[in-house]
Amino acid sequence: MKRKILAYNFEFSETLDRLRDSFDIEIFEGINPKTDPAFLQALKQAVGIVGLALPVDKELLDHAPYLKIVSNNSTGFNNLSIDEMTKHGVIGTNTPGVLEDTTADAIFGLLLAAARRIPELDQFVKVGNWKQHLTRNEYAIDVHHKTLGIIGMGKIGALIAKRGHLGFDMNILYHNRTRNLEAEEKYHAVYTELDRLLMESDFVCLMTPLTPETDNLMGAREFNLMQKSAIFVNGSRGKTVDEKALIEALRANEIHGAALDVFQSEPVKADHPLLKFPNVVTTPHIGSSTFETEFKMAKLAVENLLAGLTGKRPRNLINPEVLN
Template sequence: MTVNNKRVFYVKYLAHPIYADILRARPDVRLDKLENESAEDVFAPVLREAHAYQIGAARDELAPHFHAHAELLRKAPNLLIVSSNGAGFDPVDVEACTAAGVLVVNQSGGNAHSVAEHALGMMLTLSKRVIQADRRLRREPNVNRNDLMGNEVHGRTVGIVGIGNVGRRIAELCKGLLGMRVLAYDPYLSREEIAARGAEMVELDDLMRRSDFVSINCPLTKESRGMIGAREFSLMQKHAYFITTARGFIHDEAALEDALRNKRIAGAGLDVWAKEPPPPEHPLLQFDNVLASPHTAGVTKEARENMGRIAAQQILDALDGKRPPRIINPEVWPRYSERFARAFGIRPQ
């Protein structure tokens, strides 16, 4: 093998050190690390020679000039692949990558168990009013337990928006463990596919009306941005809970605040935010019936290692000329194949 003729870089952090271990075991691959603060005379040569960019999925943790947009792509003429650390790809302008002939891949499914368990934990904590009980015990004497009466989750209805890897796992847990009815809205899947994943296919409005728990599990795209707003919250039942472990900007935070303040819904479990992490004074953090976490649903030791491993293997497979299994923009394949052949002298499979 030619030493270091395949160039990969990342900025600030990887999902797990195993990613670097796997790549560094290959003598034909060079892995470069940059920092948000790296000077242009440091990062410009790395971008210019890079074939692959392993990009952090958390948009607010990555300096804007390192987001995979048109300007960065102009500085990286040899770039073939942008690979996100996780299932999300917020800092990636997919259209700009497609226009430049750059393949975009993610690590969907790598953290599905962790995120699904987090969503289920939020549902149980809110329904049993565990979070309110915990807070009251810490600040009040002689708490009356009857004031904290909750509800069973068994037999209730969960509505899943986006029944991909995470949504499918939530459906399995809710149906199998808790005997819940599962509804799903996913415009990219057929009725038969949704049924095979354990759910009844419904339209979004119907899901919002009928669900005791609404769980958001779709990626942030042009179609899903702002999908859940004042109108959608107004359709929910007063005893229902809104849960999201997906991405900020899919739901309207001001509209959710209004729904909670006016008691139109029973509460919310929020793992994702428009700005991450949210400041302590954020309006949604002032409600006792809001359970909050700072985008940690997929942050477990098991998920991080799994995503690091599959990300490394996917990059190596792609650089070896194989077709990656988790492509976001498959329409770019013909152009990408031509660019790959020019770079390495072989056409990818």
């Protein structure tokens, strides 16, 4: 009898073909994993799970007595309760090192779109409002030679700094848990306290992981410190921002605008207040969403899964202590 693997919201099912001779694979899309009867039944026999954003907590683990590995098809893994997985002897893996350039492209693109009002003026043309020369009502703001403040100078943050400094002659400020000396040398990035970054940056780009320390990192106080001419860009996680505070900052014209790829609750509802502002550019969590990058991530997720199920050490092991 073949051992069972569950694929959850896993876009490239063809990458699983190499496993089909040895494993029984069940694919689940768009279901509620806490209530779907077929999923809960399959979980009882599953030895491996591969997929995107499946909440893996004590409740799920208690229903999966044979589970050996959860292969997360993303760089982030805040959906995994790593301590609980380790207690249950379950390996956790992710897919880093694949999406960094792609995500940096997307987030810097959002910055440009917000600064130059591209989505807003695209609609201006399409609905027939372009009937004469542009006036100051349609003017945007420059990006080149401005100051870009990056909160979270990890790999993606550094690549955003690269695009800003080398491509647009931007001055780079950054705030991070530790100094990034390579970014300082290559992109003349200046390490600073968060308050100074907020007060001096023309663009504030949030790129931190979601941790207890960064939960609601950007709140009313932080938005109040920003320049009224500044644009806020969030490419991290939705819960790093107090959305009510952001809404109030926009309503009170405390900041010039925002560009958001992530939200506290996703998919975002159509009546969300942030979607009503013409000076807020939104995208549906597109950071890594190109065909090439997503396919590479799926292949890596399957490689991690296979390694964990065949007694090998996965390349991207999150909790190495579980092997002990």
